[in-house]
Amino acid sequence: MDVFIQLLINGILLGSMYAIISVGLTLIFGIVRVVNFAHGEFLMVGMYGAYLLAAKFGLHPYVSAIPIVLLLFAFGALVQRFIIQPLLSAEEHIQIFATVGLSTALMNLALMIFGADLYSVPPSAVQHSINIGGFTLVIGQIVMFVCALALVAGLHLFMQSTPLGRAIRATAQNRNAALLMGVRVDRIYVIAFGLGAACVGLASALVMPLYPVTPTIGTYFVLTAFVVVVLGGMRSMYGAFFGAMIIGIVDSLSGYYIAPDLKEVVYFVIFILILIFKPTGLFGLGRGTE
Amino acid sequence: MVGRNSDIKLAISHLSGNLVICKVRGKVASERPLMSSAYGALLEEMMRKIARAALAAAMVLTAAPLAGLAPAAAQQSIKFGALYPFSGGLALLGDESFRGLEIAVEERNAAGGINGKTITLIKGDAVDPNQAVGEARRLTSVDNVSAIFGTYSSSLSLAATQVAELAGVPYFELGAVSDPITERGFKNVFRSNATAKDFSVRMVDSVSDAIAPALGKKPEELKIGIIYEDSLYGQTMSGYQKSRAAEKKLNVVEALAYSAKSVDLTPVILRLKSAGVDVVLQTSYQNDTVLFFRQMKDQGFKPKAVIGAGGGYSLRDTVAAVGAENMEGALDVDFTQYRTNPKAAPGIEQFVTKYKAKYGTDPRSGHSLANYMGAKVFFDAIAASKDLTADNIRAQVMKVDLPVGSTATGWGAKFSEQGQNTRALPFLMQWQGGELVTVFPEDAAVAKMKVGVGTN
Known part of the structure; x- marks a missing residue:
């Protein structure tokens, strides 16, 4: 029983990491309607940023979260403006090629600059774990959990109660109608892509103390993030959050009770079953919500 | 536009020396009215020049290595291939492995080479298994090396050894660990290092x-x-x-x-x-x-x-x-690292000294040492052979009998019928x-x- 509860805790904490990485992907997918295959590399860029700030200025990754979020917002906005925007009216697979190309380019750029060595930030208190009632929780993961909740809540408030948020929602619901209502759709896309990238920037600052960065680190996370996004119903932030929790818990439990090398099998089977029986995802609004 | 494309096609077929030229040219002639003929002729002339330049460059490039080899062959020298990944993802440790071989060669040459002949290393860059095969072919058939040393990575070694075996050229593996390399019944593949x-x-x-x-x-x-x-x-x-x-x-x-x-x-x-x-x-x-x-x-x-x-x-x-x-x-x-008792690994300290003198840094990993040790063992065996035929070299490799603790890695050397060193622990x-x-x-x-x- 003790092990089960510990696994559950580990699963939820792991889920909060998947959540914080997936929220940005959901935003980009839900609003700009672009499948961003370079999402993992955005994470990698943010992590190298956090590493550099720690190495050059001695900043704790949590402190460098602020400049990194801003930096990735700008980076995301630029990618949208100069790579995705010109291809928006092109066919979907062209956009996919563009983001896959961007992903490969960023990975190789990192390989060129930093080499294949792994870099980590100096050890800090957040790597330690605390013991509550015989169960261990890593401090950095608790922070991630709290931040994931705060991020979803903050984005919810932003989307519901600001004019910009309303314009973003309008664009996501119907691009043409929003355009007719005077929303500058192109600009909204740039902002939304930037927001999505900023979310993953926050994630990278939180992940950095726990995982060393390498040029391919993004590929470790991104496949799971896609599963989470689809599981959550493609465009729903709350869906992504709960989807991430489910994947985290499944990951943890199946790794222990079945076999560590079969945990991917388990959650991909769940993934396929959901695609077959509820293609709009667990929290999707049903068919025809385009 | 159509005419221009045909011109480019023409240029391409020029470059590849293809027989299709006449056909394309015929097509060009018929399409010529679509564009200004003066422009077309100019373009064609340009393409021809480029093609000629490319051909000249290609000739110079192929001729260069041949010219370079001539004086080396004139001296009493013995050519060995050094097949490692020198570029790409495996390059760091591939190069580190090569350094061990390079130091062993310099040491041997300073002591008079192999029976008075200086060793010349010819590098082959094996980035992936395909290229390993290509480079092994080049080394064995174009450069006619007497033996190949390599390879650091198992997948590269598995591919390249097949080429050497078919060509009847001894292949000395100094660093790859995959067991099947010396489990395929090859006569001319020998490995000095420990396996998985x-x-x-x-x-x-x-x-x-x-x-x-x-x-x-x-x-x-x-x-x-x-x-x-x-x-x-x-x-x-x-x-x-x-x-x-x-x-x-x-x-x-x-x-x-x-x-x-x-x-x-x-x-x-x-x-x-x-x-x-x-x-x-x-x-x-x-x-x-x-x-x-x-x-x-x-x-x-x-x-x-x-x-x-x-x-x-x-x-x-x-x-x-x-x-x-x-x-x-x-x-x-x-593999043996550098904080090892020199009594059990005689020569390890001298190796580090030579390495630092040549490259200006400490060895980056134990790979160079393992390659150095293996190369030395095999050089001795080759020197003991009365000629450079694969059969005689094999006979001498089989006679090698060094006890554990007598080389710079601390390993011994005694080769099985399969060519595997059984004393590399x-x-x-x-x-x-x-x-x-x-x-x-x-x-x-x-x-x-x-x-x-x-x-x-």
Whole structure:
């Protein structure tokens, strides 16, 4: 029983990491309607940023979260403006090629600059774990959990109660109608892509103390993030959050009770079953919500 | 536009010296009215010039190596191929391996070469198995080398050795560990270094020979957990470990595979913890090694010993990422490293001195030393052969008989019918105070083995 509860805790904490990485992907997918295959590399860029700030200025990754979020917002906005925007009216697979190309380019750029060595930030208190009632929780993961909740809540408030948020929602619901209502759709896309990238920037600052960065680190996370996004119903932030929790818990439990090398099998089977029986995802609004 | 495309086609067929030229030209003529003929002619002229220039360049490039070889052949020299990955992802350790060979060659040449003939190394850059095959073909058929030395990576070696075997050129493997390289019944492939099986056997034997005595327990009392990343590397190593453990009647309570790309190893760790594992044998790359040590600490798992094999365990980066205090006491089976007792590895100190003098840094890994040792052994065998035919070289390699502890790696040399060195036993090392020191066997040790891992 003790092990089960510990696994559950580990699963939820792991889920909060998947959540914080997936929220940005959901935003980009839900609003700009672009499948961003370079999402993992955005994470990698943010992590190298956090590493550099720690190495050059001695900043704790949590402190460098602020400049990194801003930096990735700008980076995301630029990618949208100069790579995705010109291809928006092109066919979907062209956009996919563009983001896959961007992903490969960023990975190789990192390989060129930093080499294949792994870099980590100096050890800090957040790597330690605390013991509550015989169960261990890593401090950095608790922070991630709290931040994931705060991020979803903050984005919810932003989307519901600001004019910009309303314009973003309008664009996501119907691009043409929003355009007719005077929303500058192109600009909204740039902002939304930037927001999505900023979310993953926050994630990278939180992940950095726990995982060393390498040029391919993004590929470790991104496949799971896609599963989470689809599981959550493609465009729903709350869906992504709960989807991430489910994947985290499944990951943890199946790794222990079945076999560590079969945990991917388990959650991909769940993934396929959901695609077959509820293609709009667990929290999707049903068919025809385009 | 159509006319222009045809012109380019024409130029391309010029370049490839294709017979299609006439046909394309005919088509061009018929399409010419679509564009200004003066412009077309100009373009055609330009393309022709480019083609001519390219042809000239190609001739110069192919002629250059031939010209370069002529004087070398005039002197009494003996040509060996050096086949390593010099570029691409494997380049760092490929180059490190080559340095060992290079130092061995310089040493030999300074002492008069092989029977008075100077050794000339001809490099072949093997980035991937395809290129390894191509470069091995070039070395054996164009450069006509007397033997090839290589290769660092097993997949490259597996591919290149096939070419050398067919060409009847001796192939000396100094660093790749995959067992099948010397299990295919090839006559002219020889390997000086330890194989994956040797590594696995040493890992398992360490439990009964080193760890159990240090704990004051019988080897059968210790619970062993074998964990491995689930690609070919981990599967191969763990397979040998399981069969060796069964042979020695050790108590393996868990054998778990995981993906090296996993971002969470807590299920693995909790399985080991629940099973009460005393000794963990891990076969891993770098990222998963870091993750395992970090999460082992988080989850409060305190095994009495953790043994890894090369890869992530030997690298200083890993220790930096995990924290030296958390990796304190981790055991590692690998090629001989530099903190080894020189009495058991005569020549290791001189090698380091020569290396520093030539390259200006400390050796970056044990690969150069292993290549140096192997090259020296094989040079002696070649020198003892009355000519450079493969059969005579093989006869001499089979006669090599060096006891353990007589080379710079501390290994001996005695080759099986399959060409495998049967006296290349890897040492057991341990991280102590941020340094990787040899702790077993005793005569090679520079420090006493500690029990326990990390701050636990």
